[in-house]
Amino acid sequence: MFSSNYTNKDDASIWEDFKAGDRSALSYMYFRYAKLLMLYGRKISEDHQMVEDCIHDLFFELWKKRERLGSTDSIKFYLFKILRRKITESLRKKKDYISHEESHVSGFARSVENQIIDKQTDKERQSLVESLLLQLNDNQREIIHLKFYAGLKNREIADLLDMEHQSVKNVLFRTITKIRKYLQQHDISMPW
Template sequence: MDLDDIDIIKRIHASDVKAFEWLFHHYYQPLCLFANRFLNDTELSKECVSDLFSYLWEKRETITVTISLRSYLHRSVQNRCLNLLKKKKIENKYVDFVMRTGLINDRAYQEKITDVYYSKELAQKINEAIGQLPDRCQEIFRLSRFEHLSYKEIAQKLALSPKTVENQMGIALSKLKQSLNRFLSFWIFFC
């Protein structure tokens, strides 16, 4: 089957499975190689491209392509890769934060953090624990730890007293330590 961009897009809009299969077989491998240039992880690259094709099929009736199909697919993969890298950077910040602040002070726990799978799971647990903080407490914590603002700067930004900011940070750290210690105790016991 030799189709031009307009034909393939029209046929996919009309739910033509054969056209979609042609698109997949024609572009999957090159897009995986392209994704791997960003991610340097073959399996993650395949997953990223597979997710794109799933998305394309789910949204086939509403997707608008205003550039060449090849360019559209490459740009879509590039954007997905950059989003994955941004997410990974945030996860790494969470793990780094836990290590720096001493929320985990047991040497065995710290050694476990070097395990890639564990680091990813820990980052997820940290994110969940932060998400369980009260809204204002969460906001203050994020400004302090991820935007590196001083208590005074946070107080000015949120129209609070520095003492309130300090108290909220104390609450945040205490709650995070409780949440993470439960997770870490569970992890060490079962792993």
Template sequence: MQQQPTDQALLDLLNQGDERGIELIFRRYYAYICKAVYKIIPDSNLVEDLAQDVFYELWRKRGRIQVASSLKGYLRRAAVNKALNYVRDQRIKFTEEEQAPVQKSTEASAPELMAADHLQSRIDEAIDALPERCRIIFILSRFEDMSYREIAEQLEISPKTVENQMAKALKILREMLKFNPGKEA
């Protein structure tokens, strides 16, 4: 039985421009990266595209990449950032367009869909308005189901900092999303 190469050996191959490096990294981590992206964007086709983009960028930047901790952690962070950037870019795109994306539901009425779209827009805007650190920690906690300890390890900060940032994020979101009958039409 042949022993699997270490992540460092794979990175060495990658840095040497050896295509086997990216191929082996892809095989080892593709499913893992897809799962990480799917927790943020539950669209299988889009998940595959974004995951492939992560590996494409890894290959493209192969001579300049510095993996400080683990390859798995590096790829996860790259995938989460890719997904968050996609979500951000799509929100910008939809606000620039005259039409929102078409909802595929026959059960909800038009007013219900409009109310749901409006609420989702308010939530998205509130999350986007969070300070960067709060936003990242909030998304990792709520959309990736990571524990405070896991987030602290991933971001190389203390669990107490994660706890404080989550409390801050939740306070800001509650304030921004507070129902105000005088403002809502």
């Protein structure tokens, strides 16, 4: 798998080792982030093979260009941002970009929906949760996913989505308030 030399290092140190040509740093980054990148990529596009290809291209190109790369203190954020750009470019090239918004919305809806529904066994509750998620716009769904499922910080989300930091905080606050209110109105308890 990957070297345990990196488990106690911070991202900035791992990144510098990678840029210096350390193949074990590349392996560590791949094994640590590939699955998360795949999950995130599948929220953007339902074409799983294209997402996988984009991830492989991402690591290949990073290795090729490593000496010219800048510094980072968050490898995960850096990789998410590049992957998002690569998938968007690939969708545009395939002329599938027109349906991107629809698949984007449904991808995020299914992801959040499945995780919530797994905790609910009652068909009525399942229907109420689906209704709630349909009330969220694609931006709200993506921010919720990046915050709670990908574990990104508000500033990282803002940079990734080209938004102001305060706007991300506002969207999160309003969305969480909306979710809580809806769940309380329909007597649905959630572990968070």
